[in-house]
Amino acid sequence: MTNFAIPWKEALNEYFQEFLVFFPAPEIHAGIDWNRGCSFLDRELLPVARDAEVRRQYVDCLVKVWLKDQGEWGLIHVEVQATRERNFAWRMHAYNYRLRDKHKMTVVSLAVLGDDHPHWRPHQFSIERCGTPVGMRFPVLKILDYAEQGEMLRESRNSLAKVIMAHLIMLRTRHDPDARCAAKLQLVQELDKQGWRGEKRRSLLRVIDWMVILPKPQEATFWDRMCEFENRSRKPFMTTPERIEWRESWAKGFAEGRREGLMESIALVLEVKFAMAGLGLMPEISVIKENAKLEAVLRAIPTAASPEELRHEWTG
Secondary structure, rough: OOOOHHHHHHHHHHOOHHHHHHOOOHHHEEEEEEEEEEEHHHHHHHHHHHHHHOOOOOOOOOEEEEOOOOOOOEEEEEEEEEOOOHHHHHHHHHHHHHHHHHHHHHEEEEEOOOOOOOOOOOOOOEEEEEEEEEEEEEOOOEEHHHHHOHHHHHHOOHHHHHHHHHHHHHHHHHOOOOHHHHHHHHHHHHHHOOEEEEEEEHHHHHHHHHOOOOOOHHHHHHHHHHHHHHHHHHHOOOOOHHHHHHHHHHHHHHHHHHHHHHHHHHHHHHHHHOOHHOOOOOHHHOOOOOHHHHHHHHHHHOOOOOOOHHHHHHHO
């Protein structure tokens, strides 16, 4: 199963303002005074997750912003959910009221639904006990809704449009790695053709590479074709040794970026699941070299009964 949490975490941190521009609730972006900046408080979600007795692979995004209409600071809480979850709406409600109670601020909760079930659209939680109703509604971005809007996504200059394209590639090519390789190559090449440059291009390439994972044979094909494309488009006199060196350096850069994201994710999820006992495993995990093994560790954390059980993931 694809771990969408890591690339989405990167995307929300890199393109949070663009995310709110793209989100189908424009009043949220318009209601924030961006001149006052924003602060990411993701670690504030750790005790909230534990208090809510939630055991999930990743807690996503919490951002402090200035709300124009209230003239005060508030919180934007974003959850990215890649699979159907029976208690998802309850969890959104639990996070919302616990964050309000802890910070004494308005909390706006948003959901990104990245699953492949078109009719699963949780958007509210409600319950009534002894005649007293309790609940909340929350806006939702359903990624599948954009499956038939390929032209709009391709033409958009919003980084989130490209992230959604990458997510959709994974959904529609889950059982066809060759088609996935071709779609990933097309998406990356379109960035160059559309004039994406500098750090914006590099960060998008990093997110796309994390999002659209290829098996080893298709990964080799992807890099070969990327080298050919780069050679034709901007390096017409690259010699064979230069071409090999360029490919290896670019691939190494992506691998290092992915490793950094994996280590951050593992540390955060370990702290959610096992508190300081989980973080005590990080020195052992940090010596693991292969990203595939780190991804396996990250996937194993939610179902591990103890840090000792999790340790078997890399010790055998």
